[in-house]
Amino acid sequence: LLFNLRHKRIPMKPTNLVVCQHAHTPYSFTYAGVVERVVSAFRSVSGDEGVSVGSAVREQHGRDESVHRCQPPDVVVFPRSVEEVSALAKICHHHQLPMIPFGTGTGLEGGVGALKGGVCFSLRKMDQVLDLHLEDFDVTVEPGVTRKGLNSYLRDTGLWFPVDPGADASLCGMAATSASGTNAVRYGTMRVNVLNLEVVLADGTVLHTAGKGRRPRKTSAGYNLTNLFVGSEGTLGIITKATLRLFGIPESMVSAVCSFPSVQSAVDSTVQILQAGVPIARIEFLDDVMINACNRFNNLSYAVTPTLFLEFHGSSKGMEEQVSITEEITRDNGGSDFAWAEDEETRGRLWKARHDAWYAALALRPGCKAYSTDVCVPISRLPQIIVETKEDLIRNNITGPIAGHVGDGNFHCLIVLDPSDPDEVQRVHSFTERLARRALAMDGTCTGEHGIGLGKRALLREEVGPLAIEVMQGLKATLDPKNLMNPGKVL
Numbered sequence: 001l002l003f004n005l006r007h008k009r010i011p012m013k014p015t016n017l018v019v020c021q022h023a024h025t026p027y028s029f030t031y032a033g034v035v036e037r038v039v040s041a042f043r044s045v046s047g048d049e050g051v052s053v054g055s056a057v058r059e060q061h062g063r064d065e066s067v068h069r070c071q072p073p074d075v076v077v078f079p080r081s082v083e084e085v086s087a088l089a090k091i092c093h094h095h096q097l098p099m100i101p102f103g104t105g106t107g108l109e110g111g112v113g114a115l116k117g118g119v120c121f122s123l124r125k126m127d128q129v130l131d132l133h134l135e136d137f138d139v140t141v142e143p144g145v146t147r148k149g150l151n152s153y154l155r156d157t158g159l160w161f162p163v164d165p166g167a168d169a170s171l172c173g174m175a176a177t178s179a180s181g182t183n184a185v186r187y188g189t190m191r192v193n194v195l196n197l198e199v200v201l202a203d204g205t206v207l208h209t210a211g212k213g214r215r216p217r218k219t220s221a222g223y224n225l226t227n228l229f230v231g232s233e234g235t236l237g238i239i240t241k242a243t244l245r246l247f248g249i250p251e252s253m254v255s256a257v258c259s260f261p262s263v264q265s266a267v268d269s270t271v272q273i274l275q276a277g278v279p280i281a282r283i284e285f286l287d288d289v290m291i292n293a294c295n296r297f298n299n300l301s302y303a304v305t306p307t308l309f310l311e312f313h314g315s316s317k318g319m320e321e322q323v324s325i326t327e328e329i330t331r332d333n334g335g336s337d338f339a340w341a342e343d344e345e346t347r348g349r350l351w352k353a354r355h356d357a358w359y360a361a362l363a364l365r366p367g368c369k370a371y372s373t374d375v376c377v378p379i380s381r382l383p384q385i386i387v388e389t390k391e392d393l394i395r396n397n398i399t400g401p402i403a404g405h406v407g408d409g410n411f412h413c414l415i416v417l418d419p420s421d422p423d424e425v426q427r428v429h430s431f432t433e434r435l436a437r438r439a440l441a442m443d444g445t446c447t448g449e450h451g452i453g454l455g456k457r458a459l460l461r462e463e464v465g466p467l468a469i470e471v472m473q474g475l476k477a478t479l480d481p482k483n484l485m486n487p488g489k490v491l
Ligand SMILES: *[C@@H]1O[C@H](CO)[C@@H](O)[C@H](O)[C@H]1NC(C)=O
Pocket: 190, 191, 192, 193, 194, 195, 218, 219, 220, 221, 224, 226, 227, 230
């Protein structure tokens, strides 16, 4: 966001933050002639309707849901198969054109902007669910299949894919960014739920990271290339298939809400619930500012204090025990009585405050933009970082309600800012850097689930150190020696 604006010394006019570049941005100098020549080659692979140079389409593919400036590609292609992706990549490779994979555009760190122009690979036409193996609990999907799309496909099978970042993102995009969300405390992030990937490399060759068609639940065969591509954010190749783990839909789900006198007591409860081995599926933290926003937005009346939203998944029989252990723990920590919900409708109503948090935050300052930060620390450090962050927000007069996946030590400030106020933009920029550094100082990471993208490259270097960066650059140079894959991101 704000980071790259500063590095590039673009004057902070309001339009730079949130509005697309002019629709008729000339092709960048280097590619001017090349692009026109390759378009007809692209058309011969993907047909006329599979290639677009229209400004509206290009702009739509030049930005995600972050406040990073829109950077449209020169061309957008819509391949229908891995063979087409490979053929198009070969053309790009030959002409040294940058390639940027695009799923649903729901990222939050500016990962899809075409910094150096080039070709956006929009993968939404590849939307088939393939090779569902019910008894093995796995499935293979093409990159256009979204999380909700897969779950509705699975509806009658008794299985589901639980990783839920909120947005209805594409599953291959979620793999590319190592996404997670509210269910990760029970089911893990994308990192543990991808078994195999099919990837088109920069030169158009097709790699199967775990070997073609392989899907064992474990292996100790060689380096883990699948893991290398999870979180690579399009900088190593274009993911064209993902084989994913599935889970049985739990027999029973129960939701609860509980408020606490302090951040410390909410986090202490979380740690003790996990220590007790309660297989909690979601445990979400909302701070007093967030609760207040939710109350106002949804006309609710939750106590305006740190609050946990919980969800239990299990068999009907085991559920009672899970819930009573949890209730005992929260009561010992000064928590309120639980608000309960078992049937789907009441659970939905109970969780509504959490689900609408983004819009509730926006409603605090109508007409402003929201920007979600993302850091993650060892869970024992959560109370300290949240308390210090709240003090920082107040000191700098920044509106930033906090919502966190507290079971993972991961939390977000949903910052609501006026992008036309340069002073505020600068204050938010400094705040987010301080927040990330605070997380690093507490042995944490500058991003739990949004990725590095454009704005956090300097922080990545601080996080892993120069040697690890060098190793990453070496891997990148091996797989993409011409630096064509989503250049300017991550490293
Ligand atoms: C390799 O990485 C993938 C993706 O992160 C993960 O799901 C898998 O369990 C790993 N395999 C092994 C043997 O560690």
